[in-house]
Amino acid sequence: xxxxxxxxxxxxxxxxxxxxxxxxxxxxxxxxxxxxxxxxxxxxxxxxxxxxxxxxxxxxxxxxxxxxxxxxxxxxxxxxxxxxxxxxxxxxxxxxxxxxxxxxxxxxxxxxxxxxxxxxxxxxxxxxxxxxxxxxxxxxxxxxxxxxxxxxxxxxxxxxxxxxxxxxxxxxxxxxxxxxxxxxxxxxxxxxxxxxxxxxxxxxxxxxxxxxxxxxxxxxxxxxxxxxxxxxxxxxxxxxxxxxxxxxxxxxxxxxxxxxxxxxxxxxxxxxxxxxxxxxxxxxxxxxxxxxxxxx
Numbered sequence: 001x002x003x004x005x006x007x008x009x010x011x012x013x014x015x016x017x018x019x020x021x022x023x024x025x026x027x028x029x030x031x032x033x034x035x036x037x038x039x040x041x042x043x044x045x046x047x048x049x050x051x052x053x054x055x056x057x058x059x060x061x062x063x064x065x066x067x068x069x070x071x072x073x074x075x076x077x078x079x080x081x082x083x084x085x086x087x088x089x090x091x092x093x094x095x096x097x098x099x100x101x102x103x104x105x106x107x108x109x110x111x112x113x114x115x116x117x118x119x120x121x122x123x124x125x126x127x128x129x130x131x132x133x134x135x136x137x138x139x140x141x142x143x144x145x146x147x148x149x150x151x152x153x154x155x156x157x158x159x160x161x162x163x164x165x166x167x168x169x170x171x172x173x174x175x176x177x178x179x180x181x182x183x184x185x186x187x188x189x190x191x192x193x194x195x196x197x198x199x200x201x202x203x204x205x206x207x208x209x210x211x212x213x214x215x216x217x218x219x220x221x222x223x224x225x226x227x228x229x230x231x232x233x234x235x236x237x238x239x240x241x242x243x244x245x246x247x248x249x250x251x252x253x254x255x256x257x258x259x260x261x262x263x264x265x266x267x268x269x270x271x272x273x274x275x276x277x278x279x280x281x282x283x284x285x286x287x288x289x290x291x292x293x294x295x296x
Contacts, residue, residue: 171234
């Protein structure tokens with residue numbers, strides 16, 4: 001997981017004096033970015049207070065101070081949100097076992113209502129697949145049992161698949177780009193749920209088992225993951241290019257319904273082949289975990 005001080009130092013190191021118009025008069029600098037006192041001055045706080053904040057010696061930072069720091073560090077909206085999330089954490093947060101995730105009934109209803117040729121996946125806060133339709137399963141993980149999301153012990157983990165399963169590397173032609181997005185979103189999630197023991201375990205496992213994940217995690221990037229493109233080389237239907245967008249259920253904001261639409265006619269044809277390649281009635285049995293939904 002990440003502390004407020006670590007994030008502040010990471011972002012401070014990225015802001016060069018020239019970027020903010022600060023003249024250095026040729027002096028030798030021992031830091032890659034701004035000095036603590038320079039950032040403190042930009043944010044309108046004392047150098048001593050900022051130093052204590054970065055070193056974790058104080059756990060109090062007002063909304064006004066955080067907003068000023070975000071402005072001085074030139075953070076975007078998501079980075080600012082992450083800064084505020086980190087500032088709300090207790091100084092020594094413990095971890096706890098979170099409750100089992102169950103897809104909301106309304107999310108499953110929307111998944112069921114989608115056209116059969118529209119791939120879709122319901123993801124939990126840690127990237128576990130809580131449900132998917134037939135085409136979503138066939139597009140991304142046909143080597144995994146369709147009913148795997150129904151069993152919490154067998155639920156596919158998208159982050160683990162992406163970094164630890166060689167088939168995922170073969171499938172995604174823009175793997176590097178998508179991998180960075182996965183890591184940045186996991187960091188955002190970790191800031192929201194600092195006491196989630198399973199999330200901490202997931203991140204620790206990926207850092208230990210994947211050098212690429214560890215290197216990307218060390219960059220400190222943070223981002224949301226709501227829209228984008230995936231370029232695939234599917235083992236059955238060949239090249240497929242899809243755009244993804246995320247739908248969030250207000251009653252269950254931790255769960256994400258990812259919907260994929262074809263970027264071109266050949267990709268649309270490929271999805272049709274995946275959809276109708278199964279002899280079962282796709283529409284009547286299109287979702288896993290239908291019986292597990294909660295809510296009215």
